[in-house]
Amino acid sequence: MMEFDVVDLAPTSHPEPGDEAPDFTRPLVTPEYWEDRSLSELTDDGRVILVFTPMNRTFLATHTWEELKERGWDDREATVVGVSISTPYAHKRLIDEYDLPFPIFSDPANEVAETYGVGHDLDGMTGISEPRLAVFVLESDRTISHAWVADEWPEFPDYDEIEDALASA
Structure with missing residues (x-):
């Protein structure tokens, strides 16, 4: 067992919840390619679950993406998208290696996390x-309907609670 x-x-x-999520534009990495996209482009298509993770291949990031994949969050009526400081190249390797169905924004300067108040x-x-x-559920107008932010390291979100919030909205 790991000790820490x-x-x-x-x-x-x-x-x-109730606040408008700040918009941003960064490279969005998918299994096929990456290109600059804005958060508002994604919310124009419906609800978004915005997942901030530490650098790729850390225990917290890897466990979070595996959990979301195992729970089938790619089949939700919301787009799940990540934000991390890792480069587009590193995101592409992570997506390929773990066969992740989720796109991830690349934010090497950590400006998006700082804007959201979740920089560490x-x-x-x-x-x-x-x-x-951190996990934010955003409605199509970018209003935050659910927010969870880690208070300690390591800490994982209550995935069931987020699923309940998605189902009740």
Whole structure:
């Protein structure tokens, strides 16, 4: 069994249900290609589940994507899309290796996570940050209907709670 210390994370000022999710444009990586896309383009097509994960291949990111795939979130009436600091090349490798059906925005400067208030400074690395694990359910007008943001490391969302929020809306 893996042993690690649980670390409390600093409080965040992330958007809450009822707030409008900030729009952004970044390279969106799919199994076939990547291109610059905006969040609003995705919400124009309906609900979006925006999933912030740490860098690819970390325990939290890998476990989260495997869980979402296993739960069949690609068959939901919402588009599941990730945001991470990893490059488009790294996202493409992750999508291919794990046969992920989810596109992932590449945000190497972590600006999107900072805008959403979910940036997390990496210990001992001055000026380096990544997203903490966070999930936002967005309606087609980008209104946030559900928000979950990690308060400690490691911590995973209550996937059942998010599924309930999706079903009740």
